Amino acid sequence: MNTTKTINLNSRPVGKPQLTDFEFTTTEIPELKDGELLLRTTYVSVDPYLRGRMSDAKSYIAPFELHKPIESGSIAEVLESKDSNFSKGDYVSGSLAWKETQVAKAKDLMKVDPDKAALSAYLGILGMTGLTAYIGLTEIGKPKKGETLLVSGAAGAVGSVVGQIGKILGLRVVGIAGTDEKVAMLKSEFGFDAGINYNTTKQMSEAIAKACPDGVDVYFDNVGGEISEAVLFNINKFSRTINCGAISVYNNKELPKSISVQPFLIKKSASMQGFVIFDYVDQHPAGIKQLTEWLATEKLTYTETIREGFENIPQAFMDLFDGKNKGKMVVKL
Amino acid sequence: MNTTKTINLNSRPVGKPQLTDFEFTTTEIPELKDGELLLRTTYVSVDPYLRGRMSDAKSYIAPFELHKPIESGSIAEVLESKDSNFSKGDYVSGSLAWKETQVAKAKDLMKVDPDKAALSAYLGILGMTGLTAYIGLTEIGKPKKGETLLVSGAAGAVGSVVGQIGKILGLRVVGIAGTDEKVAMLKSEFGFDAGINYNTTKQMSEAIAKACPDGVDVYFDNVGGEISEAVLFNINKFSRTINCGAISVYNNKELPKSISVQPFLIKKSASMQGFVIFDYVDQHPAGIKQLTEWLATEKLTYTETIREGFENIPQAFMDLFDGKNKGKMVVKL
Structure with a gap:
């Protein structure tokens, strides 16, 4: 069975998150089942709201579990598909685990078009x-x-x-x-x-x-x-x-x-x-449409801070709290 | 020329209002002009929001001026009328100065019916x-x-x-x-x-x-x-x-x-x-109508704390901040 690098939540941060709050590990990649995709992560979004999920207080989304993978908005390439809506080579966006390679349900993912906008934009201005x-x-x-x-x-x-x-x-x-x-x-x-x-x-x-x-x-x-x-x-x-x-x-x-x-x-x-x-999921499609139009007509521009390397995801996240990003912070794998 | 007892703002309270923040004085009652009424105050409402008007900070209504009368919602009897909509013996409600007797513009006042509800109710549940x-x-x-x-x-x-x-x-x-x-x-x-x-x-x-x-x-x-x-x-x-x-x-x-x-x-x-x-003046008539109906059908009841005597208005006001009232606090003159 194949394995993948994975980042778990090691401990719930007290105050500022520390590197020791994250756990680098290797996990197994399960067999692909019907309706699933095998994905290689290409961009990972780091966002301030993830800090809330690292605490175990009730909030608007469930907290992360200890020693389980953290997840956030990500872009991934389809390596193998067992779903008729997706093919090898497609790019998808969705909430994915902090893993280099993973299996995910196709129904939770959205295809994104790398010719219409930079892939990272789908985590930022178009996300x-x-x-x-x-x-x-x-x-x-x-x-x-x-x-x-x-x-x-x-x-x-x-x-x-x-x-x-x-x-x-x-x-x-x-x-x-x-x-x-x-x-x-x-x-x-x-x-x-x-x-x-x-x-x-x-x-x-x-x-x-x-x-x-x-x-x-x-x-x-x-x-x-x-x-x-x-x-x-x-x-x-x-x-x-x-x-x-x-x-x-x-x-x-x-x-x-x-x-x-x-x-x-x-x-x-x-x-x-x-x-x-x-809370506004029903308004997302119309919102994306408007944002895409403004981006295409150059009424909107964006800045992003791109870090590189899977192992640098936790540091990129922590740097948000020191204001080290300009615009959207993403990590390219 | 006739005179009337009057309560002015003597000083802007620092912290809790004190009796010394109020100034008891005697002022002249001007001649009655067209469109005006000569009024004898019968009930004065004391309300927490008046505390804000005693400071000189900008707020949703203008602050009271020093050495000028304080005013609040009041009920008064018409002693003399130079306005065709009002007659001697009518009762009116409106924002009036803390004076026993005063001249006020008829257009700023509303007639109230002492047979439909107790006069004090027009300062409270119907006010x-x-x-x-x-x-x-x-x-x-x-x-x-x-x-x-x-x-x-x-x-x-x-x-x-x-x-x-x-x-x-x-x-x-x-x-x-x-x-x-x-x-x-x-x-x-x-x-x-x-x-x-x-x-x-x-x-x-x-x-x-x-x-x-x-x-x-x-x-x-x-x-x-x-x-x-x-x-x-x-x-x-x-x-x-x-x-x-x-x-x-x-x-x-x-x-x-x-x-x-x-x-x-x-x-x-x-x-x-x-x-x-x-901010909701246009909704007041419909609101009064609904409240009057609920009051008449006994779906609503009210409690009031009635103090007596013109000279006790400041103390009644101060007692609001010690929670000494049950329900609406008014002063009967």
Whole structure:
């Protein structure tokens, strides 16, 4: 029987994930059955939300099991097919285990076309990342032309797409990121109207007021924590906050504390809403169609950080929490 | 020229309002002009939201001016009318100054019928209080039959009505209040399914879990602070929180801190929304109609705390923050 390199969850991270939380092992590849595909992984997506699945707290998806493979969005090449919809040489996307080679059910996978877009794009702008940006902004943010959109984690995978869609929809778009280089990129690459470097800004609340002279109507929040506290002082009447991520607190060992949001929400008749792309599965096809069209007509662009090598997947994941990625982080095998 | 006793804002409260923040004075009553009414105040409503207007921070309504009269919802008798829609002896409701006698524009006032309901009811269940409960619960809470509704400040003016409407709409209703007597009243008077005394409960989060075995779908929040922190651990997927009040923190001198809500909202695709009845003026007539009908058919009942005497208005207001009221607090002149 053949075997494959595999990465398991070795221990549940306490605070920041460590390399020792991951277990490199070799597992057997089972026989291929009807309706299954033998796959060689080509790209693996690493995403902040995986941190949640590494804890055993109840969340919107089940936690990973200890000493079982971690899984995430991946692209793979079909080596062998026992399903009539797929042939050898096809590329597929789906949630796959962190294994070099594996058997998976065909029905859980989607064929992707390497001639229409780079394979890695199907993990980013044409995948969960792009959908999160598009559906989160439009469904929860309900932006109206001329309003001001503020994006935290703006240079990240989701944030950079949110900002661009904001511009397509006719909004003033301001982004918050962690280095001057990223802030410059927000404007030069993604068309943001203004950017704020939270690492070099002492008075975030005032900086936001300056960059958003008409206040904040829609806040697309990827980070939570202190940055989101500063935003509270700048929200407009009837503002909408999309709580998409809280990467700044995912590794906290204790429950993070912040300025109470309730008085601000009441003063401004404002809303905050948690957003998870998995709740909107019926809107994914229309979303992908729109994103593909914008990408083809060059209204959207994307940046990705590509790491190489199966063994570097855990480090790439850990680097997300230090902001070492620009745009979508993927690992090429 | 005639004069009237008047209560001004003497100083902006720091923390809890003090008697010295109020200024008892005598002011002149101007000549009555066309379109105006001369009024004798009969009932004055004291409400937690007035605390916000005593600070000079921007909020959803303008702050009170120093050394100018405070105003709040009131009922008054028409002593003299220069408006064709009103006659001597009519009773009106509207936002009036804390004065025994005053001149006001007829167009800002609504006639109320002392035969249909007690006059004080027009400040409570048939006024802003009832509307806040009804419109907040239905518009923001969007409750569905069989869901669980949790109400904080449940024995208060708004909370006690929220709970009753919840029962009319077929929800399981749980209330949080501050004394055993109030908790008993939630069940005996207002039909709540269960109640929690936050002053004698050590583990609020566990107590809520016990009282809401299916979790919390709708949280009508009048208090904010620690109680609302405990609720976060019990919200269901897609839960809705109506942020109607945050009385527990209104008197804080510094910005209150709480457990960060963002990770909870994300985990549960949950929403929080600030609610102010003034945003829904177009829905007030329909709301009053519904409330009047429920009151007439005895589906709704109400409790009020009536204080007496013009000079006791400030103390009645201050007592709200110590939970000394049951239901709506009004002052009878």
